[in-house]
Amino acid sequence: SQTIHQWPATLVQPVGSPLSLECTVEGTSNPNLYWYRQAAGRGLQLLFYSVGIGQISSEVPQNLSASRPQDRQFILSSKKLLLSDSGFYLCAWREGGGRWQPQHFGDGTRLSIL
Amino acid sequence: DQQVKQNSPSLSVQEGRISILNCDYTNSMFDYFLWYKKYPAEGPTFLISISSIKDKNEDGRFTVFLNKSAKHLSLHIVPSQPGDSAVYFCAANNQGGKLIFGQGTELSVKP
Numbered sequence A: 001s002q003t004i005h006q007w008p009a010t011l012v013q014p015v016g017s018p019l020s021l022e023c024t025v026e027g028t029s030n031p032n033l034y035w036y037r038q039a040a041g042r043g044l045q046l047l048f049y050s051v052g053i054g055q056i057s058s059e060v061p062q063n064l065s066a067s068r069p070q071d072r073q074f075i076l077s078s079k080k081l082l083l084s085d086s087g088f089y090l091c092a093w094r095e096g097g098g099r100w101q102p103q104h105f106g107d108g109t110r111l112s113i114l
Numbered sequence B: 001d002q003q004v005k006q007n008s009p010s011l012s013v014q015e016g017r018i019s020i021l022n023c024d025y026t027n028s029m030f031d032y033f034l035w036y037k038k039y040p041a042e043g044p045t046f047l048i049s050i051s052s053i054k055d056k057n058e059d060g061r062f063t064v065f066l067n068k069s070a071k072h073l074s075l076h077i078v079p080s081q082p083g084d085s086a087v088y089f090c091a092a093n094n095q096g097g098k099l100i101f102g103q104g105t106e107l108s109v110k111p
Helices: none
Strands: A003-007 A010-013 A019-026 A032-038 A044-052 A055-058 A065-070 A073-078 A087-094 A109-113 B010-014 B019-025 B032-038 B045-051 B056-059 B062-067 B072-077 B086-093 B099-101 B105-110
Touching (some): A003 A087, A010 A019, A019 A087, A019 A109, A044 A065, A044 B099, B010 B019, B019 B105, B032 B062, B045 B056, B045 B062, B045 B072, B072 B086
Parallel strands (some): B010 B105
Antiparallel strands (some): A003 A019, A044 A055, A087 A109, B032 B045, B032 B086
């Protein structure tokens, strides 16, 4: 069966520091991968998605970037964090290919910027 | 422009009764609709989905109804259990394969 791992679970970072959040999926090949952010009291906002290695689409302009160095690895990064980057970050995957499948989420990273 | 809306931020229901969670959308081109359940400090868990060509899908205690003319989606949980207490998100799949989420409804099932 497929599993998705996200780490760390919580992170406290000072303003201006760099960020790297990692997500890996097991048990599938060539998945579609997604990064979302949930702000307090709000729904999930799609930040990035990827349909293959090195292929990244950005949904909203922001201080973050994403990379997919391997088929089942998705990384969210920032060179300099802002206070507004605080939030709950979620990675998700779904089967690639034409047939529609629901997305499945990791357990998220709670990021606090001080 | 919020394409998917959950207008009730919270809902409280007695154990054993029916919980009805509602969702409205604006884009008639959405092809699938989904419900996710989320506990604090965890990621959302997929519950149930429905294709836009159907009007009902059932899975155990969970039933999703789709009214395309009203652009309205609802999730029925019968009977409700205390373990169902969580935040429920509806989501719609657009033609680009991306999910658009509502803001969530916090369900509290009281014993």
